[in-house]
Amino acid sequence: MTVDVEVGGRAFRVSLTRVGTADAPDVVRIVLQPLDDPDAADTRTMHVEPRAHGLTLIDTSDDRVIDAAVLARPHGHWLVQLPGVDLSATIDGRRRRESGGTAASGEQRITAPMPGRVLRLLVAVGDTVAAGQAVVVIEAMKMENALTAEAAGVVREIAVEEGMSVEAGRLLLRIE
Amino acid sequence: MKVLVANRGEIAVRIIRACRALGLGVVAVYSDCDRGALHVRLADEAHRLGPAPSTESYLRIDAIIDAARRSGASLVHPGYGFLAENPAFADACRQAGLTFVGPSADAIARMGGKTAAREIALGVGVPVVPGTPPFEADAPEAEIVAAAETVGYPLLIKAVAGGGGKGMRTVEWPGQLVDAARRAASEAQSAFGDGRCYMERRLVEPRHVEIQLIGDHGGRIVPFVERECSIQRRHQKVVEESPAVALPHETRHAMADAAVRIARAVGYTNAGTIEFLVDRDGSFYFLEMNTRLQVEHPVTEAVTGVDLVQWQLRVALGEQLTLDPARTLEPRGHAIECRVYAEDPDRGFLPSPGLVTSVTVPSGPGVRDDRGVTDGDDVPVYYDPLIAKLTVWGETRGAAIARLRQALDEYRVTGVHTTLPFFRWLVRQPAFVAGAVSTTYLDGVLAGRREPFVQPTEQQLRDAAIAAAVAAWRARADTRTTSSGTSRWLLAARKEQLR
Numbered sequence: 001m002t003v004d005v006e007v008g009g010r011a012f013r014v015s016l017t018r019v020g021t022a023d024a025p026d027v028v029r030i031v032l033q034p035l036d037d038p039d040a041a042d043t044r045t046m047h048v049e050p051r052a053h054g055l056t057l058i059d060t061s062d063d064r065v066i067d068a069a070v071l072a073r074p075h076g077h078w079l080v081q082l083p084g085v086d087l088s089a090t091i092d093g094r095r096r097r098e099s100g101g102t103a104a105s106g107e108q109r110i111t112a113p114m115p116g117r118v119l120r121l122l123v124a125v126g127d128t129v130a131a132g133q134a135v136v137v138i139e140a141m142k143m144e145n146a147l148t149a150e151a152a153g154v155v156r157e158i159a160v161e162e163g164m165s166v167e168a169g170r171l172l173l174r175i176e
Numbered sequence: 177m178k179v180l181v182a183n184r185g186e187i188a189v190r191i192i193r194a195c196r197a198l199g200l201g202v203v204a205v206y207s208d209c210d211r212g213a214l215h216v217r218l219a220d221e222a223h224r225l226g227p228a229p230s231t232e233s234y235l236r237i238d239a240i241i242d243a244a245r246r247s248g249a250s251l252v253h254p255g256y257g258f259l260a261e262n263p264a265f266a267d268a269c270r271q272a273g274l275t276f277v278g279p280s281a282d283a284i285a286r287m288g289g290k291t292a293a294r295e296i297a298l299g300v301g302v303p304v305v306p307g308t309p310p311f312e313a314d315a316p317e318a319e320i321v322a323a324a325e326t327v328g329y330p331l332l333i334k335a336v337a338g339g340g341g342k343g344m345r346t347v348e349w350p351g352q353l354v355d356a357a358r359r360a361a362s363e364a365q366s367a368f369g370d371g372r373c374y375m376e377r378r379l380v381e382p383r384h385v386e387i388q389l390i391g392d393h394g395g396r397i398v399p400f401v402e403r404e405c406s407i408q409r410r411h412q413k414v415v416e417e418s419p420a421v422a423l424p425h426e427t428r429h430a431m432a433d434a435a436v437r438i439a440r441a442v443g444y445t446n447a448g449t450i451e452f453l454v455d456r457d458g459s460f461y462f463l464e465m466n467t468r469l470q471v472e473h474p475v476t477e478a479v480t481g482v483d484l485v486q487w488q489l490r491v492a493l494g495e496q497l498t499l500d501p502a503r504t505l506e507p508r509g510h511a512i513e514c515r516v517y518a519e520d521p522d523r524g525f526l527p528s529p530g531l532v533t534s535v536t537v538p539s540g541p542g543v544r545d546d547r548g549v550t551d552g553d554d555v556p557v558y559y560d561p562l563i564a565k566l567t568v569w570g571e572t573r574g575a576a577i578a579r580l581r582q583a584l585d586e587y588r589v590t591g592v593h594t595t596l597p598f599f600r601w602l603v604r605q606p607a608f609v610a611g612a613v614s615t616t617y618l619d620g621v622l623a624g625r626r627e628p629f630v631q632p633t634e635q636q637l638r639d640a641a642i643a644a645a646v647a648a649w650r651a652r653a654d655t656r657t658t659s660s661g662t663s664r665w666l667l668a669a670r671k672e673q674l675r
Contacts, residue, residue, distance in 0.1 A: 007640045042638070048646055145526060
């Protein structure tokens with residue numbers, strides 16, 4: 001299987017081939033190719049030890065251990081937690097950011113980062129907002145959290161009303 | 177004899193430990209989303225309070241009293257938050273013939289009203305920060321503006337019933353006042369059921385230093401060595417330590433003396449904390465009293481060797497305090513606590529509720545972890561996202577920081593985001609290491625930050641890409657193989673779907 005993985009702003013093509021034997025069935029050959037430098041491909045053979053919500057990989061050549069907690073999230077997103085660092089990965093090009101991201105068109109979709117209640121809308125359709133300006137206040141876990149615009153723009157759509165309960169990922173407003 | 181623990185999460189677990197140490201039975205209470213929570217699993221029996229929202233469960237006095245009656249509990253420990261500082265709850269316990277593990281309803285009422293508490297402090301000669309009387313949530317704009325003028329800017333708006341930074345706002349200039357007052361009032365209303373707020377002058381770069389004390393029913397009040405809680409984010413303490421950094425010996429004793437005078441003025445019993453702000457010139461002002469166990473009590477326990485929660489229970493049962501104030505005011509070594517929240521520090525500390533898939537807890541000499549969740553537990557969206565408190569002890573502050581760094585590096589929580597990466601960054605900041613911080617330090621440095629608290633290395637990015645690819649590959653293989661009943665991945669996936 002070959003997939004494209006984007007993580008931390010880097011893109012890799014990863015090819016996996018099962019090379020296990022009866023004695024050691026979970027051995028996989030992994031070819032990791034940075035998409036910005038295809039000649040720098042790295043080939044590794046690793047033991048794969050699956051655990052609940054994660055896996056431990058042991059490199060057969062240098063015995064290095066990768067201990068990763070991996071959680072599937074909606075829309076091709078994965079949360080990969082290595083010791084000391086949490087990373088978001090997307091697999092196979094479904095790279096459209098779920099929230100806050102500034103798409104190529106200059107559109108920002110402000111979405112609910114967690115389930116909660118829309119406490120206050122701080123802007124109206126047609127308002128001009130500055131980068132970093134608070135646009136909506138969500139109440140969750142007993143705290144008020146102000147969500148901000150990532151970049152300057154004009155509010156094109158408000159998709160919720162004050163007092164409304166929202167699920168994580170729900171579109172709140174759109175800024176162009 | 178049984179104790180009903182009227183709380184959840186790490187503090188319920190902490191109280192259960194103290195009950196066990198004294199040979200007392202444990203009755204837990206839970207909301208619907210907490211039926212399988214750690215505090216329930218550690219109890220002898222558990223009683224349902226109601227649906228998940230706290231107003232329908234952990235804040236329901238009638239349901240808790242009813243659970244106590246049904247279980248035959250004779251004591252009720254409120255923990256912190258929820259009903260801990262609600263005099264009506266303490267009173268309802270008393271009327272139901274239950275022993276409330278805390279001060280009297282009268283003492284809670286007198287010290288819980290922040291403006292009344294200030295009057296009490298002034299009455300026993302303890303200075304307070306200049307402030308206003310309380311105003312109603314719907315007070316006219318003109319009244320709010322006029323009150324602010326008497327205090328001057330910058331000022332703080334605080335909830336009369338407040339605590340934990342809820343219902344609190346900083347106002348730098350007049351233009352921010354009315355909006356901040358309304359927001360503080362609405363937050364106070366939803367958090368405490370009381371929207372009244374007041375205003376207080378904001379000192380320039382003060383330190384937050386507090387005195388823990390405990391009183392028995394024979395009029396003895398024992399103060400403890402101070403705690404410093406100057407590292408705060410949005411008025412919420414995130415790191416606490418004991419003793420304070422570079423606090424003169426005389427100031428410690430003067431503060432302890434002031435704290436005891438205030439407590440004595442209201443006939444205070446059980447554990448409580450008097451909070452002070454220390455100005456740059458070393459003078460201190462009474463801030464407020466917390467009439468309950470504090471989140472940060474472990475640092476005091478670490479430097480004095482006293483089990484505060486056991487003493488809460490023993491005092492409630494009528495025992496006399498046998499603690500020697502000369503010893504409780506003299507710290508042994510230095511302790512630091514970090515509050516670990518299920519929040520994503522790289523996204524403005526947004527709450528990160530969800531399934532905790534695994535917890536790897538640090539250990540070793542001088543390392544203590546108080547935790548409300550373990551592998552497979554849920555962090556519900558309904559409550560405070562504090563999931564654990566890491567407390568380290570060392571012979572010196574430097575030794576404690578070294579241990580803290582190692583413990584933070586060892587600590588791992590997966591499934592949700594936590595503030596651990598933020599703490600790993602914080603404990604390496606020169607200002608923290610030097611102890612050169614005030615209550616405005618953290619908000620100041622965070623305001624200008626955009627970069628992540630941990631920068632992944634090239635190796636980590638490659639490892640993550642491999643791990644994600646292998647996980648995706650196995651997930652696809654498992655969905656194709658219907659007969660593979662033994663696959664742990666498939667079982668895990670099925671379990672996920674059942675959630």
